[in-house]
Amino acid sequence: MTNRLWIYDTTLRDGAQCEGLSLSLEDKLRIARQLDSLGIPFIEGGWPGANPKDVQFFWRLKEEPLTQAEVVAFCSTRRPGKTAANDEMLQPILSAGTRWVTLFGKSWDLHVIEGLKTTLDENLAMIRDTVEYLRSQGRRVIYDAEHWFDGYKHNPDYALQTLAAAADAGAEWLVLCDTNGGTLPHEVTQVVRDVLAFLATKSTTFLHLGIHTHNDSGVAVANALAAVQEGVTMVQGTINGYGERCGNADLCSLIPNFQLKLGYNCIKDEQLVKLTQASRSISEIVNLAPDDRAPFVGLSAFAHKGGIHVSAVEKNPLTYEHLEPEKIGNIRRIVISDQAGLSNVLAKARTFGIELDRKNPACRQILEKLKALESQGYQFEGAEASFELLMREALSQRQRWFEIKGFQVHCDKVGEDCTALATVKLSVNGTNILECAEGNGPVSALDSALRKALVNFYPAIAHFYLTDYKVRILDSGAGTSAKTRVLLESSNRQQRWTTVGVSTNILDASCQAVVEGLEYGLVLDNQEAIPLVCRVH
Helix, strand or coil, rough: CCCCCEEEECCCCCCHHCCCCCCCCCHHHHHHHHHHCCCCCEEEECCCCCCCHHHHHHHHHHHHHCCEEEEEEEEECCCCCCCCHHHHHHHHHHHHHEEEEEEECCHHHHHHHHCCCCCCCHHHHHHHHHHHHHHHCEEEEEEECCCCHHHHHHHHHHHHHHHHHHHHHCCEEEEEEEEECCCHHHHHHHHHHHHHHHHHCCCCCCEEEEEECCCCCHHHHHHHHHHHHCCCCCEEEHHHHHCCCCECCCCHHHHHHHHHHCCCCCCCCCCCCHHHHHHHHHHHHHCCCCCCCCCCCCCCCCCCHHHHHHHHHCCCCCCCCCCCHHCCCCCEEEEECCCCCCHHHHHHHHHHHCCCCCCHHHHHHHHHHHHHHHHCCCCCCCCHHHHHHHHHHHHHCCCCCCCEEEEEEEEEEECEEEEEEEEEEEEECCCCEEEEEECCCCHHHHHHHHHHHHHCCCCCHHHHHHEEEEEEEEEEEHHHCCCCCEEEECCCCEEEEEEEEEEEEEEHHHHHHHHHHHHHHHHHHHCCCCCCCCCCC
């Protein structure tokens, strides 16, 4: 493959240091297989021996290998005053059985003296000895020069000596790490030039150079791009930019930038179209909400709200899009809000499989209803399921699955325990039903009572569940009488949809959102009866 760029994913190790992110063994295996399917050539699995989970991870992949990716073990140089052969820390690394090992060592003299409490010469010996030992055991070595850019700025001669030590000992890749994330793109450009010039004079063996950037200054992606344009051929990063502090360079931004804009070959085109799905799937596995505004793969990355924008995009998407969203597996979205014009309504209807004539009076009715509701506090750009139901009602296509007659919620607090009991009265096909259920809060109890009342009529409801619940006070000056907006996200484990409710009573607002969430789920379950192209997250 010409113009090849090697992508190295460290989601399972560096990404796992993200605050609020915790991976089980099964989580790590699922993510590894997602990355393998995406065509990522190097997947860093963790530090064998650091914890039992990482040991088991490598064992499991021995039993069920990945299809194409190289799984990589990670470790540090030997400890001061030992030899690599006698340092027990390295034995689990060898037992992991990976062909490649990524070894990190100190580049910054500050860390050598104050962190390792050893001499600069001993640090060079640690790097050299560890690389040589791993090579003698049949391993190929990627050397991560930790704190490289800070070390180079402080003491360039010594930093370059650490690279030479790793290279002379047999490392095949030298990766420059901006571990603290404080370097800017123009500095990366100059330092990479300096390193390449140094290596050209010191080694007759061709070495590959890599880059590993953190986002503490908000430029991790820019720094990686700058390094590659100077000759770096390996890029380390994480899916969705997960990582410690402000995160690592986001591969979901880097891969399409490299491949679609700079002409590098990272993964196959048929794998690139899986990028958005992989990003969102991995966010589900790690149990962190997807970033809707993430470049390329975010829900809002190709969303259009202004009426002029929508009209132009309908004529030619290039007017307001930097590339075709389909190339990375995303979709174009027309956002509906109080700024919408007829172009928005017509375009949005098409995403639901409905072709509307601009002259159809229903178009104006939908637009007027939309603006009237948004003036009351409803928000449809984040609640597309509710907007589709509104649109189908204007077109006399909304099926009434059930009708709410009323509800009551009672809360009890005894000591530290608080429980809620909800009673609902509703009608299904002329049959009146009275049902009650408990929950750990009023909305939970209300949701449970509605499901309990409906599941015998509509068994699909048993597979619906709430995935997110957001409350916003719209007029805080009104105190406890303030109007409240509830956005509720539901799922059937395959698709997700969002509904909205507004009221001065938070339970009434929640009930509106829950009811529409159940109703829309039934629409999805009944797609043959009601044609639908669902735009899901």
